[in-house]
Amino acid sequence: MKKKLINKPENVVSEMIEGIYLANQDRLRKIDNFNIVVRKELSAGKVALISGGGSGHEPAHAGYVGRGMLDAAVSGAVFTSPTPDAIYEAIKEVDSGSGVLMVVKNYTGDVMNFEMAAEMAAMDDIEVEQVIVNDDIAVEDSLYTTGRRGVAGTVFVHKIAGAEAEKGSDLKKVVSTAEKVIKNVKTKGVAINPCRVPGAEKSTFSLSEKEIEMGIGIHGEPGTERQEIREVDQIVEAIISELLSELDLREESEVALMINGMGGTPLMELYIANRKAHQLLEEQGIAVYKTYVGEYMTSLEMAGLSVTLLKLDPELKELLDAETEINL
Amino acid sequence: MKKKLINKPENVVSEMIEGIYLANQDRLRKIDNFNIVVRKELSAGKVALISGGGSGHEPAHAGYVGRGMLDAAVSGAVFTSPTPDAIYEAIKEVDSGSGVLMVVKNYTGDVMNFEMAAEMAAMDDIEVEQVIVNDDIAVEDSLYTTGRRGVAGTVFVHKIAGAEAEKGSDLKKVVSTAEKVIKNVKTKGVAINPCRVPGAEKSTFSLSEKEIEMGIGIHGEPGTERQEIREVDQIVEAIISELLSELDLREESEVALMINGMGGTPLMELYIANRKAHQLLEEQGIAVYKTYVGEYMTSLEMAGLSVTLLKLDPELKELLDAETEINL
Numbered sequence: 252m253k254k255k256l257i258n259k260p261e262n263v264v265s266e267m268i269e270g271i272y273l274a275n276q277d278r279l280r281k282i283d284n285f286n287i288v289v290r291k292e293l294s295a296g297k298v299a300l301i302s303g304g305g306s307g308h309e310p311a312h313a314g315y316v317g318r319g320m321l322d323a324a325v326s327g328a329v330f331t332s333p334t335p336d337a338i339y340e341a342i343k344e345v346d347s348g349s350g351v352l353m354v355v356k357n358y359t360g361d362v363m364n365f366e367m368a369a370e371m372a373a374m375d376d377i378e379v380e381q382v383i384v385n386d387d388i389a390v391e392d393s394l395y396t397t398g399r400r401g402v403a404g405t406v407f408v409h410k411i412a413g414a415e416a417e418k419g420s421d422l423k424k425v426v427s428t429a430e431k432v433i434k435n436v437k438t439k440g441v442a443i444n445p446c447r448v449p450g451a452e453k454s455t456f457s458l459s460e461k462e463i464e465m466g467i468g469i470h471g472e473p474g475t476e477r478q479e480i481r482e483v484d485q486i487v488e489a490i491i492s493e494l495l496s497e498l499d500l501r502e503e504s505e506v507a508l509m510i511n512g513m514g515g516t517p518l519m520e521l522y523i524a525n526r527k528a529h530q531l532l533e534e535q536g537i538a539v540y541k542t543y544v545g546e547y548m549t550s551l552e553m554a555g556l557s558v559t560l561l562k563l564d565p566e567l568k569e570l571l572d573a574e575t576e577i578n579l
Numbered sequence: 580m581k582k583k584l585i586n587k588p589e590n591v592v593s594e595m596i597e598g599i600y601l602a603n604q605d606r607l608r609k610i611d612n613f614n615i616v617v618r619k620e621l622s623a624g625k626v627a628l629i630s631g632g633g634s635g636h637e638p639a640h641a642g643y644v645g646r647g648m649l650d651a652a653v654s655g656a657v658f659t660s661p662t663p664d665a666i667y668e669a670i671k672e673v674d675s676g677s678g679v680l681m682v683v684k685n686y687t688g689d690v691m692n693f694e695m696a697a698e699m700a701a702m703d704d705i706e707v708e709q710v711i712v713n714d715d716i717a718v719e720d721s722l723y724t725t726g727r728r729g730v731a732g733t734v735f736v737h738k739i740a741g742a743e744a745e746k747g748s749d750l751k752k753v754v755s756t757a758e759k760v761i762k763n764v765k766t767k768g769v770a771i772n773p774c775r776v777p778g779a780e781k782s783t784f785s786l787s788e789k790e791i792e793m794g795i796g797i798h799g800e801p802g803t804e805r806q807e808i809r810e811v812d813q814i815v816e817a818i819i820s821e822l823l824s825e826l827d828l829r830e831e832s833e834v835a836l837m838i839n840g841m842g843g844t845p846l847m848e849l850y851i852a853n854r855k856a857h858q859l860l861e862e863q864g865i866a867v868y869k870t871y872v873g874e875y876m877t878s879l880e881m882a883g884l885s886v887t888l889l890k891l892d893p894e895l896k897e898l899l900d901a902e903t904e905i906n907l
Contacts, residue, residue: 254808256771256851257851258811258812258851266850267847267851270849274872306847307845309850460581482587486584515882517637517843517879518842519585519637523594524584526594526598529602544599551845552844554584
């Protein structure tokens, strides 16, 4: 599909950021000349959290800026890392002297640009740490990554590290909590239709009417295996089985489960997938402590979903439950 | 597109309802043998609110069952009215002696079946009232309706009448508040791609790569006018202009604005449309009191959006702001 409800392709990001700001003026402000949204009222003395990346993953990351989650989000062009100077700008905006944690999805461009921004901030004596989210179990290396990619599990890092910072913990503790989430969160995705970048002539890959793409990422890159379409229960079963083999879960373990739509998937399909995921986990004696069904980390209008499991412990449960301004 | 992430088409609704229940066990319970979800803890003495309709509009209506909004939602087959006996079952579940308000979207089948259920409940001496939402300004009559259709504006009726009931108001007052919302809410939609009902061979209509359909409903029915695709700013301008001519707004009037995705539209596009809607309203001196951008009343995987304006007064603002369990 070539049609989009946009104006000029080159303006999609700045117009979208303006639209996000206008819808959330009680909560957000916008930095002039940058595609950055910042919490309107920053908490003095709190460790600040920033995240960002290419656009096209909405609500990530601007949708997670608010009390108890992120302090700022930096948006690059569609599927393109934000520049170091924009990230540096965000760091300066949110630092209140207690340091800044950058939550970075593992893509080569993002990692490089966030690191450069941290170096720029270091010259201003701002303490900056970064954590690299790599929850996607589909690929080891990819066109865009050394090591595993960061996908929907990133939202759990925002929530839990955000709650840790909100408690008044210091930067070292916020980093270690974020690392704990990263260690315990795994994701895998599937698509039945690809997406098209605004202004591009073609979709990022193509599938016949009978094919699905397993192991997709969130930048429209093709997945790891093309398979014939089958019942979603079987697809969910394959994904859950792979996720379980990656996490050290036993009977009575508790998890948070996320069924994430990729942008073009109706909620009906996500709920049907959720039903099967719950059944499979129950069969294994694993308790689902909290379930998230909706769009959290998308890939434009891609039709598909990803399943994320986060292994919980009492500390992570408390932080996951902590109050936040964001509808999650 | 024919592919869907489902199992057997005949099971989509029951499997979806099971998935909704499993994701929200803290808030919901499910009625055996019916596709009905009910609030887990009903408030004794409160006027109860129920809604429902065909499936395929998720999160409507099950997603709005919770403290401060609905007490139960009844789901029919895809794009098909729920049966009178199912609606009657929901009425009996939620009535606590103070009466029940049914919020019904104006479709012939829905109106008829909800009315029959109310008659069945009357024989049990349950007091039942209904309001008919008809916010869609696109058509006067349609294939499915006498009079205007009920679409995304219904969510404002759930929210505001729900808050009125939560305050402890009696059935008469809850009805009159719901009627006040209905009188002041108007919607119009556009699609760039249709949807396909599970199990159907074809999409509900078809569009070329250059066409859009103005005035669409939420059951995949074609709209009122086929136009050439143009910049979304122009599309939003046409819609807002029509909505304004329907509402008695003047300078300093306040409105709630909803940019509703139809199921397959990326959030990026909805935010770009929101930017233009805000600009146009500001030019008219109309203040946007609250903005809703996201998926509220969908049509499976249809790509498109609708714009809703609700004219506010101090009473409606207070009810719109009232606390609710639902993320809205």
